[in-house]
Amino acid sequence: MLSNNSKFNLVQVKGTWVRQTERCQSAQGKLSDAKIYENKSDHGVCWTVVSPIVFTYRVIQSKNILDPKNDTLLWGHVGEEEEELKGTINNSKPVKRFVVIDETVNQLYGSQLIQYFESREVVYRMLPLPTTEENKCLELVTKILEEIHQFGIDRRSEPIIAIGGGVCLDVVGLAASLYRRRTPYIKVPTTLLSYVDASVGAKTGVNFAGGKNKLGSYVPPVATFLDRSFFQTLPPRQISNGMAEMLKMALMKHHGLFELLEAEGRKLLLSKLQSCESDSGVELEDSATASTRIAIETMLEELAPNLWEDDLDRLVDFGHLISPELEMTVLPTLLHGEAVNIDMSFMVYVAHQRGLLTADEKYRIIQCMLGLELPVWHQECTLPLVQKSLNERLKHSAGSLRMPLPTGLGRAEIFHDMIGDNVLCQAYQKWTAELASSGNK
Ligand SMILES: NC(=O)c1ccc[n+]([C@@H]2O[C@H](COP(=O)([O-])OP(=O)(O)OC[C@H]3O[C@@H](n4cnc5c(N)ncnc54)[C@H](O)[C@@H]3O)[C@@H](O)[C@H]2O)c1
Ligand SMILES: [Zn+2]
Structure with missing residues (x-):
């Protein structure tokens, strides 16, 4: 031959x-x-x-994004090297934007957004939608696509804007990745969870056939605009919810962030991560700015080299091994971050049982979680559910479990071996004995 x-x-x-x-x-x-x-x-x-395909996207912090003097919402996605393009677009035709906005966010900020567009003479269409977890399905995507088509946008120069929580950003992302095969879109997260998590990566999606995010694509936005002032209208529970994902990054890879959340967690919750203006005029980075910045940086470090999640060894999966099963079991009583925290709390006990964490480290982590007003135990998180989740996970991870576990405060490793039933049972018993009465759900 x-x-x-x-x-x-x-x-x-x-x-x-x-x-x-x-x-x-x-x-x-x-x-x-x-x-x-x-x-x-x-x-x-x-x-x-x-054929290597390169994705370039910007994650930009900006204050008061809806202030008509702030250029970000219209032009933040245009890099310095493309400034020329901005000039050409500006001169030759009116600026046109299609916006999908979460219904609640529209009630709170819609009039400001209209004022922003009107004062800048933008031709716009705003589409408020009930982007809830229950509605996170293909119908919403189709609705968006029909409206985009009717309004008409220039695929190259008129990015679709999504303003809302993770559901809104995921659904619009999927619509944008389908429209004309890939239309640029912009994410403006308004919840803490979507600010530190859904905004940073490339995943889009909707629920399908009873499965969470079963349909989706890996298409990043052209830009994400981060403005913490949206958090002022969030209920406290939503702030704790987002803090769980920040704590995940702290436990996995940033000792400094852990210490910040441990010492200042309560203050951050109460202030809804708003910065107070310093009167000294000296710009010192406050804990709200520092903690969100570190959460984003650490997340970007983990996502950028693995945008399509080809590598199954992912530290960002910590807290996401048991939580999907738990979330689906108790829907809609637990928010995503809460389920993630219960998963992380259990895994901290597993890590301790395996000798990876000292008793003191375990204690400090659980205290930090309680300080952030996150649940650390749940009666529906039973040993059979834990075992089932880990077995499910094993099926989808090419033969070995790939379990991220903390090996210190702000340090972690991915373990490829299946944990023995002994360790799992002992960890589970201790977890339940010590935390079942923690006062949390
Ligand atoms: N793509 C990703 O990488 C990624 C990452 C993490 C989570 N997600 C997805 O994100 C979703 C969860 O996101 P979420 O926690 O933001 O939930 P969400 O989008 O359901 O928003 C939570 C609630 O807050 C309200 N809200 C939003 N902004 C507000 C504001 N500024 N003031 C007052 N109320 C406001 C919304 O109306 C909603 O009722 C899940 O579907 C999850 O799958 C995606
Ligand atoms: Zn998550």
Whole structure:
């Protein structure tokens, strides 16, 4: 049997792409990162195309994003290298934006948004939707697509804007990834959970066939605009909910963030992570600014190299092994962050049982969780549910469990071995004995 392998680079010469082997570089021109591998056999040719796709997106903090003097909402996605484009767009035609906004957020901030657009002479269409977990399905996506189509947008220069919590951002993201195969979109998170989590990565999605986020895509927004002033209208429970994801990052990889949440957690809750203006004029980073910044930075570090989640070893999955099952079992009584926290609390006991955490470290973590007003135990989180979740997880993780566990305060490792039933049972018994009466749900 004959076999003949070749690797080709692609070079653009006078508008045409031509294949070139590394040895024979006859034509000069723009070199693509893509490669074509050719394998000839008796049966014919097999071409393998390797085409790296680069996603670039910006995550931008901004204060008072709905102030008409603030450019961010309209132009924050345009980088310095594209400033020219902004000028051209500005001069030749009116600025046009399609906005999907969570219904509650619309009640609270809709008039400010209208004022913003009117004062800047933007041609706009606002679509308020009940973007709740129960409604997070394809129908909502279709509704958005129909409205976008009717309004008409220029796919290249008029990004769709999503303003709301994680549900709104996920649903609009999916619609944008479908419209004309991929239309740029912008995320403006208004809950703490979506600010530190859903905003930072590339995932979009809706629930389907009884499964959470079963349909979706990995398409990042062109930009995310972060403005903490939206948190002022959030109920305290929603703040605690978001804090759980911040604590996750602290436990996995940032000792400083853990100490901040441990010492200042309550204060952060009460202030809804708002910064107080310093009268000294000296810009010192306060705990609200520092904690949210670190949460985002650590999250970006973990997501950027693994945007499509090809690597299954993910520290960001801490708290997400048992919680999906628990969330679906008790819907809608637990919020996502609360379920995540119950999962993390149990895993802290597992880590202690395996000798990875000292008793004092375990104690400090649980106290920190309680300080953030997060539940640390739940009666529906039974040992059979834990075992079922871990087995489910095993099925979908290429043969080994890949369990992130803390190995200190702000340090973690991913363990590939299945934990023995002994360790699991002992950890579960201690967890229940010590925390069942914690006063939380
Ligand atoms: N794509 C991702 O990477 C990712 C990451 C984490 C979570 N998620 C998804 O995010 C969703 C959870 O997001 P969430 O916790 O933001 O929930 P959510 O979107 O349901 O919002 C929570 C509630 O807060 C209200 N609300 C939003 N902003 C408000 C404001 N500023 N003031 C007052 N009320 C406000 C909403 O109307 C809603 O009732 C889940 O569906 C989850 O799957 C996605
Ligand atoms: Zn989560």
